[in-house]
Amino acid sequence: MELLEQIVRAGVVGLGGAGFPTGKKLDCRVEWLIVNGAECEPLLRTDRYLMRHNAGRVVRAAGAVARMVGAKHCVIALKRAYTEEWKALEEALVGEGPESGGPAAGRGPESGGLAAGRGSAAGNYPESGGASVPGTVPIELFPLDSFYPAGDEQVLVYEVTERVVPPAGIPLDVGAVVSNLATMNAISDAMDGIPLTKKYITVTGEVKRPTIVRAPVGTSFEECIRLAGGSKEERYCVIDGGPMMGKVMGYEEAREAAVTKTTSGIIVLDEDHYLSVLSKTPVGRMKRLASAACIQCSYCTQLCPRNLLGHPLEPHKIMRRFAAGGDIPSLLDDPVVRQAAICCQCGVCEQYACPMGLTPRRINALIRDEMRKAGIPYERREALWEADPERRNRKLPTKRAAARSGVLDYYDFEIDTLAEAAPSTVRISLRQNMGAPAQPVVQEGDRVREGQLIARCPEEKLGADIHAGIGGVVTKVTDYIVIEARG
Ligand code: SF4
Ligand code: SF4
Known part of the structure; x- marks a missing residue:
């Protein structure tokens, strides 16, 4: 079976957060395949765990995908x-790691980047028998600085290729495709005929034993937290994802939540944590605060990773219009305001740059939603974009991002344990990916085995x-499919 078909059949989606269907994304021809191992969210450790323990599988999939998309360059980018x-990756590349092979010549992370030379090896996949074969694509390791958001697709493409993805564009526009490292692990499973049904998740924060949990999709967050020794707080909030971009859930919502294909982190925090309070700020209050407190210092713009790539996004100007103007729909004719559509929601402006505790990111999200509702497309005005020469000096160190977000206490946790979840019930959402929800192909009362197709695109x-x-019995089919593990 062709690799692309294996990926589609296994239900693989981008595991870095967005959940874009991988079969669609990789149905392309590109010059660059970039495997995103930056894991830039300050507390997440999942991709690092996979690099240490599944390096061979990641390398194998990267080689196979590189060949499939016709890449001239295949890079695994990590800090x-x-x-x-x-x-671990270098060992996998030289064939010393588990399930890997192929020749290599690497110089280690201290090397100065692509031009200066990096770890390198031929891609390894089943057909190659673990050895270099004609037509294979060399895989190289690319060293990134420890900054946030190094893993943002557009930032990463610039770091590796020095090409600027156009505003509202995708890496394909500059001949690249970016795939998350955990996605490569899932592709390796797909190559063995194993569908994507289990997720590796970092469970950390106010838990007794921060750990990586491997959980079937549909496992409750509560079960994952229990496997990390339980919460230290009686009532808590949870961040689904990382502290910079993840979704904050209140106590009740978190107790109802279940793992999806895109769950990468479950961060348990005090119910009244700063991030929880920030996430609840109502629009009216955001506007009053913007009017009263925005000092137009422009730090939000100076440190904005998209602005630093040369994109025409200037959050301080959007804030000025938001503070002075009427409601959001009345601002949408303004081309400056419309630039909110190219905000990647990284949170640098809000959680780090702004000295007044204001919320440019959330305001951008509101504007973008209103543009969508009004059917206003983003229009590029320029034809060329050049990264700011100051960009190198304005990268936000990851540890400082953690400190400003109030999660520094958990930053240095060494997490290298794996707990396997074996839930008696799973509640599987039919909305696991970008695009259309899947349609159930099972009914209540059906008996299913692990790995069986239960909903189709x-x-x-x-x-x-x-x-x-x-495996078990389907007990409910609504927006969710509930399976109970009955004997
Ligand atoms: S969230 Fe803020 S810093 Fe990040 S891209 Fe949007 S405006 Fe720029
Ligand atoms: S950083 Fe804060 S105070 Fe300064 S311009 Fe931006 S929103 Fe206003």
Whole structure:
């Protein structure tokens, strides 16, 4: 079976957060395949765990995908500070790691970047028998600084290729495709005929034993927290994802939540944590605060990663219009305001740059939603974009991002344990990916086995199939499919 078909059949979606169907994304021809191992969200450790323990599988998938998309360059980008992970990948590249092979010549994370030379090896995939074969694509390791958001697709493409992805564009516009490292691990499973039914998740924060949990999709967050020793707080909030971009859930919502294909982190925090309070600020209050407190210092713009790439996004100017103007729909004719559509929601402006505790990111999100509702497309005005020469000096160190977000206490946790979840019930959302929700192909009362197809991507739509994470009996089919593990 062709690799692309294996990926589609396994229901693989981008595991870095957005959940874009991988079969669709990789149905392309590109010059660059970039595997995103930056894991720039300050508390997440999942990709690092996979690099240390599944390096061979990641390398194998990267080689296979590189060949499939016709890439001339295949790069695994990770922080130069990830020394153990670097070593594990290098070993996999030289064929010393598990399930890997192929020749290599690497120089280690201290090397100065692509031009200066990096770890390198031929891609390894089943057909190659673990050895270099004609037509294989060299895989190289690319060292990134420890900054946030190094893993943002557009930032990463610039770091590796020095090409600027146009505003509202995608890496394909400059001949690149970016795929998350955990996605590569899932592709390796797909190559073995194993569908994506289990997720590796960092469970950290106010838990007794921060750990990586491997959980079937549909496992409750509560079960994952229990496997990390339980919460230290009686009532808590949870961040679904990382502290910079993740979704904050209140106590009740978190107790109802279940793992999806895109869950990468479950961060338990005090119910009244700063991030929880910030996430609840109502629009009216944001506006009053912007009017009263925005001092137009422009730090939000100076440190904005998209502005630093040369994109015409200037959050301080949007704030000025928001503070002075009427409601959001009345601002949408203003071309400056419309630039909110190219905000990547990284949170640098809000959680780090702004000295007044204001919320440019959330205001941008509101504007973008209103533009969508009004059917206003983003229009590029310029034809060329050049990164700011100051960009190198304005990268936000990851540890400082953690400190300003109030999560520094958890930043230095060493997490290298794996807990396997074996839930008795899973609640699997039919909305696991970008695009259309999957359509159930099972009914209440059906008996299913682990890995069985239970919901299918609708014909001709962007989406992904869903498979059962546990065997058992289907007890409910609504927006969710509930499976109980009955004997
Ligand atoms: S969230 Fe703020 S810093 Fe990040 S891209 Fe948007 S405006 Fe720029
Ligand atoms: S950083 Fe804060 S105070 Fe300064 S311009 Fe931006 S929103 Fe206003």
